[in-house]
Amino acid sequence: MHAWLALVLLTAGCASQVPAPTSPAAVAQADRQRRSDFDRSLDRWQGAPLSELLSKLGKPGAVTPGPDGKTLYAFTRAMPTDPGTGRSRFSCTVRFVVDAQSQRVQGHRIDGC
DSSP states (O other): OOHHHHHHHHHHHHHHHSOOOOSHHHHHHHHHHHHHHHHHHHGGGTTOBHHHHHHHHOSOSEEEEOTTSEEEEEEEEEOOBOTTTOSBSOEEEEEEEEETTTTEEEEEEEEEO
């Protein structure tokens, strides 16, 4: 299992230990906190060599070079779609920003999760 996916599942597992919030505001707050915790956990990749990132996470779903000397490496995980609604039950994309010259991670962006 890929390391970051294990981290997502671990984070989700930890979240399931806490009683589920009942109000919409509490649900939104819990979701913001979970996302913030996940975002901070990805900060450990800051400055890491691209080779280490690829070794741990495997082949990215997309690689997009930018005009600014940076390249985005996108890793996406999704659960199968719900047969009743046709929508994905869970989708998470993390895009790591890598400096093309130094081949080191300079940051990340999260979509979904």
